[in-house]
Amino acid sequence: MDFAFDARTEELRAKLLAFMDEYVYPAEAVAHEQRERLGSPWETVPVVEELKAEARRQGLWNLFLPDSEYGAGLTNLQYAPLAEIMGRSPQLAPTVTNCAAPDTGNMEVLTQFGDERQRKQWLEPLLAGEIRSAFAMTEPEVASSDATNITTHIERDGDEYVITGRKWYISGAMHPDCTLFIVMGKTDPDGEDIRRQQSMVLVPRDTPGVTIERAMQVFGYEDHYHGGHAEVIFDHARVPVSNLVGEEGGGFAIAQARLGPGRIHHCMRLIGMAERAIELMCERAVARTAFGKALAQQGVVHNWIADARVTVEQLRLLVLKTAWLMDTVGNRGAHTEIQSIKIATPRAVVDILDRAIQLHGAGGVSQDFPLAELYAGARTLMIADGPDEVHQRSLARRELKRYM
Incomplete structure (x- = not known):
């Protein structure tokens, strides 16, 4: 094992460290002051958009994604020291470099398992930072530490899936730019293999039957920079069958x-x-x-x-x-x-x-x-x-x- 930084990692580390010193750390207090003046706590503060533009200009964008077609093409070993640097300002740095969860995981899902239409419609705007997304898995009524417990139903009705269930602590869902949920539920609740009962579907936020019930706090914090954490109700929300991610039972x-x-x-x-x-x-x-x-x-x-x-x-x-x-x-x-x-x-x-x-x-x-x-x-x-x-x-x- 050789953990010495290669030339590309060294170059990106130097750029990122300078970016943090010159832009990110000074912006922490500015962002806090700007948020105090916003009409809604979920709006993006102006300094965040300014930092995003600067990060893109400097090539400090989508560093997390190892797929070189869509991201920076870095290995995990190359990305590790960069993510560490971003962790020094976790509210700002991952967001302004488009390396913040849950969008990172959702982009990885679409890269690996999405079809061409799904990647065109959802992945490309996520990579460009034009929209945000959320991953809807955890539920309040069951011990979600065991993912086989989830109770959300995804039932096929002709050319559509009907989604019914309640999710919570859905990160990013309060952000006004969050336009997509990746929802995990059961398409085969009685299947013999408990790990083949679940599927994932793409549910646009504006789908009828989708309701953002409330914002969830974490130790009193609402995590505004990352779009908060929400309780979300899916009440017979309908999406096309083509919104299935991968295959049925692959969730x-x-x-x-x-x-x-x-x-x-x-x-x-x-x-x-x-x-x-x-x-x-x-x-x-x-x-x-x-x-x-x-x-x-x-x-x-x-x-x-x-x-x-x-x-x-x-x-x-x-x-x-x-x-x-x-x-x-x-x-x-x-x-x-x-x-x-x-x-x-x-x-x-x-x-x-x-x-x-x-x-x-x-x-x-x-x-x-x-x-x-x-x-x-x-x-x-x-x-x-x-x-x-x-x-x-x-x-x-x-x-x-x-x-x-």
Whole structure:
């Protein structure tokens, strides 16, 4: 395994680091001020559109997509350090470079499983940043950690599918530019193979029977930059049969293909969040005095900073190994490592952010620093894309299988 950055990665890292310093970090406060003046919290603030135009001009656009026909054509190993840099400002940087979930996963689904018409109608505008999208899988009435539990019905009626169900925490759905839902439901609820009961269909937002019921909060945050999280009702919503993604019964497999890259992208960005937290800890420690000496001279602060640095270096190596395996042996061959980083990274980054908040005192839980919002995002990732316990169960069973 060689984790040295190649020439293209070095070039993009340099451009992205400069873009962050010159445009993104200064825009964080500007975006907050602009949002306070908007008529609706879901409108896009002007500075975001300005940053998107600049990112496109600099070629910092669609870096996540390995398909060179549609995206930058980078490997996972090449993209990892770039996603880490974006993770230092997770509310702005992924959005303005068109590398934000859930659009990234939806574009990957359409690239891999969409037909020519679907790619023309939906993928191309998503790649251009002209529209946004959402992925409707999680449901409030069942334990969605087991995807076979979903109860949304997708019933065929002639040349149409009729979708009925309730979804929630549907990321991006509150954004006014969100025009498409990829909806997972059951087309064969009584099928013998519980992993062949599900299918995915494309449902335009303006389809009759689709209702955005309410915005869902995450630790009190509404995540405006990413389009929020919504509860969505599908009440006999009808779409053409041609809106099926892939084949009937293929929904579970498509979901697994979508979630693998999504999980490692989250972990890449989490490392950037941890680096931002360490930076803020160090700045605070040398700037504040308590009980006659700087916080930077307190032994407990030394421990926090040292432990954070060691943890980040360990996590980065595991994420890079996972990226390398995904590139060389495929997502299935990297299954153990993908689950390992999904378990380890959010948990460790939450701990680092917790120490950073503690070091900042009241400021740490305020809107004057990004730490509280970073904490909410990192803590959520211990649930999103499969809770830790599900991955622990699967990983342990794979380990035990060799001894049974």
